[in-house]
Amino acid sequence: MATRTVNDIAKAIHEMTKGKVGVELDAVSKNVVNFLARKRLLRKQKDILLRLEKITNEEEGIIEAGLTSASLLPEKEKKELATFLKKRYGREKVIFKEKIDERLIGGFKVEVNDEVVDVSIKNKIGKLQEYLTRAV
Amino acid sequence: MNKNHIVQNLRKEIENYSAALHVEKVGKVMEVFDGIAKVSGLSDIKSSEMVTFSSGATGVALNLEEDAVGVIILGDFSKIKEGDEVKATGKILEIPVSDSVLGRVVNAIGLPIDGKGAIKAGKTYPIEKVAPGVVTRQSVDQPVSTGIKAIDAIIPVGRGQRELIIGDRQTGKTALAIDTILNQKGQNMICVYVSIGQKDSKLRKLGALLEEGGAMDYTVIVSAGASEAAAMSYIAPYSGVSIAEYFMDQGKDVLIIYDDLSKHAVAYREISLLLCRPPGREAYPGDVFYLHSRLLERACRRNAKYGGGSITAFPIIETQAGDISAYIPTNVISITDGQIFLETDLFYKGIRPAVNVGSSVSRVGSSAQIKAMKKVAGTLKLDLAQFRELEAFSQFGSDLDDSTKRQLERGKRSVEILKQLQYAPVKTEHQVVTFYALTKGYMDDVAIDKIKEFEAGLLEYTEQNAKFFYKDVRETKMWTEQGEEQLKQAIVDFKASFRK
Numbered sequence: 001m002a003t004r005t006v007n008d009i010a011k012a013i014h015e016m017t018k019g020k021v022g023v024e025l026d027a028v029s030k031n032v033v034n035f036l037a038r039k040r041l042l043r044k045q046k047d048i049l050l051r052l053e054k055i056t057n058e059e060e061g062i063i064e065a066g067l068t069s070a071s072l073l074p075e076k077e078k079k080e081l082a083t084f085l086k087k088r089y090g091r092e093k094v095i096f097k098e099k100i101d102e103r104l105i106g107g108f109k110v111e112v113n114d115e116v117v118d119v120s121i122k123n124k125i126g127k128l129q130e131y132l133t134r135a136v
Numbered sequence: 137m138n139k140n141h142i143v144q145n146l147r148k149e150i151e152n153y154s155a156a157l158h159v160e161k162v163g164k165v166m167e168v169f170d171g172i173a174k175v176s177g178l179s180d181i182k183s184s185e186m187v188t189f190s191s192g193a194t195g196v197a198l199n200l201e202e203d204a205v206g207v208i209i210l211g212d213f214s215k216i217k218e219g220d221e222v223k224a225t226g227k228i229l230e231i232p233v234s235d236s237v238l239g240r241v242v243n244a245i246g247l248p249i250d251g252k253g254a255i256k257a258g259k260t261y262p263i264e265k266v267a268p269g270v271v272t273r274q275s276v277d278q279p280v281s282t283g284i285k286a287i288d289a290i291i292p293v294g295r296g297q298r299e300l301i302i303g304d305r306q307t308g309k310t311a312l313a314i315d316t317i318l319n320q321k322g323q324n325m326i327c328v329y330v331s332i333g334q335k336d337s338k339l340r341k342l343g344a345l346l347e348e349g350g351a352m353d354y355t356v357i358v359s360a361g362a363s364e365a366a367a368m369s370y371i372a373p374y375s376g377v378s379i380a381e382y383f384m385d386q387g388k389d390v391l392i393i394y395d396d397l398s399k400h401a402v403a404y405r406e407i408s409l410l411l412c413r414p415p416g417r418e419a420y421p422g423d424v425f426y427l428h429s430r431l432l433e434r435a436c437r438r439n440a441k442y443g444g445g446s447i448t449a450f451p452i453i454e455t456q457a458g459d460i461s462a463y464i465p466t467n468v469i470s471i472t473d474g475q476i477f478l479e480t481d482l483f484y485k486g487i488r489p490a491v492n493v494g495s496s497v498s499r500v501g502s503s504a505q506i507k508a509m510k511k512v513a514g515t516l517k518l519d520l521a522q523f524r525e526l527e528a529f530s531q532f533g534s535d536l537d538d539s540t541k542r543q544l545e546r547g548k549r550s551v552e553i554l555k556q557l558q559y560a561p562v563k564t565e566h567q568v569v570t571f572y573a574l575t576k577g578y579m580d581d582v583a584i585d586k587i588k589e590f591e592a593g594l595l596e597y598t599e600q601n602a603k604f605f606y607k608d609v610r611e612t613k614m615w616t617e618q619g620e621e622q623l624k625q626a627i628v629d630f631k632a633s634f635r636k
Binding site: 006 | 146160162177178202
């Protein structure tokens with residue numbers, strides 16, 4: 001038996017619900033939940049929903065970017081960052097998931113999917129430490 | 137060094153440093169167990185790419201799945217937690233190599249473990265490399281002098297050859313390898329000893345032995361001990377051969393010993409099963425043949441146009457109760473250019489090294505044997521085979537004709553001559569003299585229990601009284617008539633004095 005990955009299920013759900021509204025959507029959703037329950041996949045619902053979110057985001061040209069900073073970033077900087085990210089990934093909209101982490105000391109860290117740009121002071125200090133303690 | 141000086145240095149270093157900004161590929165640890173980590177993310181990772189964990193450990197990506205990567209962890213995995221960040225490095229696993237690695241003991245990733253401080257790093261070499269191609273190779277024609285009579289005479293090994301040492305536990309496999317390393321002094325050879333899954337106490341003993349014999353000047357020990365993770369055992373031989381390649385690239389001849397590949401296969405089986413790769417025969421994964429063939433294929437003799445140099449490999453395989461038809465032994469036998477069989481029976485009969493000359497072969501080495509040795513030892517293998525047959529036969533009957541009796545007597549003396557103490561390698565020219573005396577019948581009337589004594593005395597005497605012969609063999613690899621006459625005379629003279 002071919003294995004059914006979470007990704008496959010999310011894709012299938014996305015295909016089924018595409019373009020459906022109102023009563024129709026309700027019916028489909030009910031079927032999906034029934035199916036998941038029957039196949040004992042409900043315990044994976046969190047993963048499936050995450051995947052589904054990713055798929056719909058891709059479809060609609062949205063990127064989610066995790067933004068961690070030492071202090072709240074001013075709106076202007078965020079806008080600049082958004083234009084940069086839109087250009088880099090060729091999407092239309094950027095949704096920031098902001099987090100404040102004082103341990104970064106200063107600067108910020110952007111995460112998109114599995115790519116990370118870390119311009120925090122903490123990272124820079126870490127790198128400097130690596131450089132100074134390297135074996136010559 | 138005063139305080140100001142330190143501060144100044146530090147300032148200079150910091151000024152030199154520039155933090156380049158770049159996008160990093162990261163993943164998150166989903167699960168960790170038994171030296172394996174499942175990592176999510178890391179979308180563009182290559183197979184066998186190096187990754188670093190936030191705890192500082194490094195790993196190698198082995199399994200690339202749809203939404204996870206199976207990583208083997210090199211080093212301590214107890215500090216890695218679920219959710220830890222994993223960074224891709226974009227590099228295939230590399231180890232530092234340099235000339236100063238000679239005389240050192242390093243672990244599987246090239247870091248020193250002998251407590252003699254850091255090794256000055258020169259270059260880095262990837263541990264996985266495609267073996268040299270056909271056009272860069274040359275056939276084997278230079279001998280490796282092992283210093284072991286049974287091997288140099290009957291199963292000669294050439295530079296660039298792959299000769300398997302196979303036998304049960306406690307039959308002297310490692311001893312054979314160590315003797316060979318000890319004998320490489322002044323032979324223009326670099327030695328790499330890769331210890332895989334061995335006890336640290338054994339390694340310590342070996343290290344001390346090599347040190348004592350002055351062999352550490354040209355030897356590197358790569359060790360993945362029994363207490364380390366299977367991942368280290370898995371990569372150790374590849375690291376070893378990378379170090380060997382570094383020296384070969386300088387045009388040097390290198391001898392590498394893998395002790396032993398059975399444990400290597402077991403380590404790889406462990407990793408494969410943990411990574412959920414389907415098991416095959418004896419639960420080994422499907423690519424266990426390729427595991428060893430790609431390693432041993434990197435042993436080669438390169439022609440002068442491509443820089444020369446050679447890597448001679450001595451893989452060791454431990455069999456269970458002499459079963460050479462098990463999976464791994466048959467694989468490695470078919471990969472190598474010959475094998476040296478060591479047998480428990482012979483060992484306990486007192487024939488040490490316990491080489492079974494009947495079933496040991498060297499498929500390419502005979503073209504590397506020096507002419508003088510070929511001349512004296514050419515018929516030895518056949519003689520011994522006939523002797524074994526006659527020996528079994530003669531147990532039934534007592535009436536034997538003279539020629540059979542002679543053959544039996546000669547055979548008994550041949551067996552006696554091939555016995556050799558551990559850590560006592562014999563020089564090639566001495567071997568030639570011994571076998572000359574044996575095959576020309578000069579030893580036929582020496583009592584068997586006196587043979588060893590006779591041999592020792594003969595070598596000492598002839599070295600003084602047959603200098604031409606020795607000089608010829610050393611320089612031209614063959615004797616002249618004049619030298620032979622001198623040697624014959626010396627043997628006769630010595631025999632006369634030995635009788636008294």
